[in-house]
Amino acid sequence: MAVFKGQFYIIMALSSELIQQKLTEKFGEQVSSFEEQYGILSFRADKEINLKVLGFLSQDEALGFIFLTDLCAVHYPDNKGEELAVVYHMHNIKENVRVRFKVFTDIQKPDVFTATGLFSTANWMERETYDFYGVNFVGHPNLKRIMNVDEMDYFPQRKEYPLEDQSRIDKDDEMFGRGGSSGFGNEKTLEGTIPAYRK
Amino acid sequence: MSETYQNINLPAGSIEKTTTTLNLGPTHPATHGVFQNIIELDGEKILAAESTVGYIHRAFEKIAERRTLYQITPLTDRLNYCSSPLNNMGWHLTCEKLLGVDIPKRVDYLRVIIMELARIADHLICNSIVGVDSGAYTGFLYVMQYRELIYEIYEEVCGARLTTNIGRIGGFERDFNNIAFEKIEKFLKEYPKILREFENLFTRNRIFMERTIGAGPISAERALNYGFTGPNLRAAGVDYDVRVVSPYSSYEEFDFDVPVGTTGDCYDRYLVRNNEMWQSLRIIEQAMQKIGNLKGKDATIYHAENPEYYLPPKQDVYTKIEELIWHFKIIMGEINMPVGELYHSIEAANGELGFYFISDGGRTPYRLHFRRPCFIYYQAYEELVKGGLLSDAIIVMSSLNLIAGEMDA
Numbered sequence: 001m002a003v004f005k006g007q008f009y010i011i012m013a014l015s016s017e018l019i020q021q022k023l024t025e026k027f028g029e030q031v032s033s034f035e036e037q038y039g040i041l042s043f044r045a046d047k048e049i050n051l052k053v054l055g056f057l058s059q060d061e062a063l064g065f066i067f068l069t070d071l072c073a074v075h076y077p078d079n080k081g082e083e084l085a086v087v088y089h090m091h092n093i094k095e096n097v098r099v100r101f102k103v104f105t106d107i108q109k110p111d112v113f114t115a116t117g118l119f120s121t122a123n124w125m126e127r128e129t130y131d132f133y134g135v136n137f138v139g140h141p142n143l144k145r146i147m148n149v150d151e152m153d154y155f156p157q158r159k160e161y162p163l164e165d166q167s168r169i170d171k172d173d174e175m176f177g178r179g180g181s182s183g184f185g186n187e188k189t190l191e192g193t194i195p196a197y198r199k
Numbered sequence: 200m201s202e203t204y205q206n207i208n209l210p211a212g213s214i215e216k217t218t219t220t221l222n223l224g225p226t227h228p229a230t231h232g233v234f235q236n237i238i239e240l241d242g243e244k245i246l247a248a249e250s251t252v253g254y255i256h257r258a259f260e261k262i263a264e265r266r267t268l269y270q271i272t273p274l275t276d277r278l279n280y281c282s283s284p285l286n287n288m289g290w291h292l293t294c295e296k297l298l299g300v301d302i303p304k305r306v307d308y309l310r311v312i313i314m315e316l317a318r319i320a321d322h323l324i325c326n327s328i329v330g331v332d333s334g335a336y337t338g339f340l341y342v343m344q345y346r347e348l349i350y351e352i353y354e355e356v357c358g359a360r361l362t363t364n365i366g367r368i369g370g371f372e373r374d375f376n377n378i379a380f381e382k383i384e385k386f387l388k389e390y391p392k393i394l395r396e397f398e399n400l401f402t403r404n405r406i407f408m409e410r411t412i413g414a415g416p417i418s419a420e421r422a423l424n425y426g427f428t429g430p431n432l433r434a435a436g437v438d439y440d441v442r443v444v445s446p447y448s449s450y451e452e453f454d455f456d457v458p459v460g461t462t463g464d465c466y467d468r469y470l471v472r473n474n475e476m477w478q479s480l481r482i483i484e485q486a487m488q489k490i491g492n493l494k495g496k497d498a499t500i501y502h503a504e505n506p507e508y509y510l511p512p513k514q515d516v517y518t519k520i521e522e523l524i525w526h527f528k529i530i531m532g533e534i535n536m537p538v539g540e541l542y543h544s545i546e547a548a549n550g551e552l553g554f555y556f557i558s559d560g561g562r563t564p565y566r567l568h569f570r571r572p573c574f575i576y577y578q579a580y581e582e583l584v585k586g587g588l589l590s591d592a593i594i595v596m597s598s599l600n601l602i603a604g605e606m607d608a
Contacts, residue, residue: 075566096445146252
């Protein structure tokens with residue numbers, strides 16, 4: 001055990017059941033899909049109440065999730081009408097309990113309220129999320145690209161921008177063992193022998 | 200006033216302007232990395248600062264969506280390249296959590312040794328760079344040869360020095376040889392003397408104290424709100440350490456202190472980092488002792504039993520069909536992962552390094568997000584330097600330990 005000088009933690013039981021109970025009491029139907037995976041309770045909330053949930057988790061005395069660990073987005077292209085998910089990781093650093101929740105939004109109108117008013121740390125995290133997924137954080141003080149160039153007109157981490165297929169053969173890359181005038185990968189010599197899934 | 204300037208050809212509006220805009224970076228020697236600060240100055244006083252990052256963005260999160268677990272390890276090397284082993288181990292621990300691998304005690308201790316060595320190397324660089332930026336180059340030059348000892352240990356264990364790609368899912372690719380243990384012993388013996396000398400050079404040095412005390416302070420409350428973790432948060436007075444609150448790799452068995460500061464200024468950050476180096480030495484000593492105490496089969500084991508993700512011995516690959524098949528499956532990444540969604544974090548040298556990993560049961564992650572401590576606390580830079588002097592801005596930057604690789608992913 002590590003030694004703490006002059007500080008003692010009071011260990012209270014902040015169980016997943018208690019968190020779930022408090023949240024459902026407060027928000028009712030608007031929070032759902034509670035499940036615990038790998039030690040973290042996760043749930044989904046309606047996107048209209050994301051700030052209320054953040055505020056409740058951080059300001060309620062029994063919950064005390066004062067630390068916003070992480071904020072990012074995930075793209076689920078098959079989830080029609082709810083393609084983009086913004087994921088919040090909250091941490092109660094006193095009792096070491098983490099909780100994760102997602103809000104889903106339509107990719108056509110990806111508006112989600114900004115958390116910058118509650119957490120200063122959300123500022124750049126939201127800018128990064130906007131940069132890569134195009135989530136429009138309503139009320140953000142400075143919502144512009146952070147990693148990519150300002151002129152970029154698409155959001156590169158969405159799934160419709162696939163990475164290069166390792167088995168593509170249309171490139172003349174002889175020095176790296178792909179394509180070229182002879183050998184493996186040449187379209188002419190391999191025509192008809194390539195399995196359909198690699199074309 | 201205007202009569203003074205009437206013979207000089209200045210652009211219109213120049214004389215009315217009372218503030219100066221200064222571009223610090225992206226390739227300024229004082230920024231120690233590729234990022235830019237646009238600073239608005241009134242004389243030498245900072246009125247506003249705006250940071251631009253992303254100059255070396257390499258799209259790791261996107262690339263990772265098409266890579267197998269082992270192909271992602273080299274990507275993590277290039278996050279915080281001053282302490283690559285920490286990133287590698289954090290990643291492997293995340294994978295092990297997803298796959299549910301049981302790690303033998305000896306592997307935990309070996310990992311702890313490497314992780315603490317990496318922490319020392321990282322803190323050493325940061326603290327000596329603070330010295331450089333306050334005008335004392337000697338310390339930096341002097342401690343470099345002791346970082347070299349750490350790099351030699353890495354080299355003995357994995358063959359690489361800077362971007363290490365160290366370890367495998369479940370343990371290490373090979374056991375530490377005797378030379379590696381000898382080198383660790385040598386380091387443990389020689390380093391305390393050097394660290395003491397380094398402290399003599401800086402800790403009570405009048406010039407160093409004048410330069411760092413009160414430069415870039417932050418309160419505990421603001422630090423938490425800004426998502427600070429690691430030494431920077433502890434310097435502000437919050438004793439949050441991932442090794443203590445959610446121990447991984449058997450950290451709960453080790454006896455060490457968590458140093459905390461009070462004001463969160465550059466001097467406190469320096470002291471916290473220095474103190475952590477002493478604690479790391481204590482941890483390494485204990486780990487060496489624990490390894491020495493292991494008996495029988497436990498004393499030689501260096502990886503867990505997870506044939507799906509741990510390469511079989513090479514001689515078996517050449518002679519046995521089963522091993523050959525596994526070798527290819529692992530190298531080509533033809534193994535489907537379990538479905539799951541997890542977040543795992545470790546105490547990296549800069550703070551909480553987190554991996555948010557979504558697996559949809561395929562061969563590559565569906566989504567992988569790195570929580571990079573540097574990126575998160577750099578946004579506090581403006582608040583830290585506002586109202587200070589230009590020279591403080593430089594020293595705050597180096598004492599936050601900003602690593603461009605980690606910031607830009």
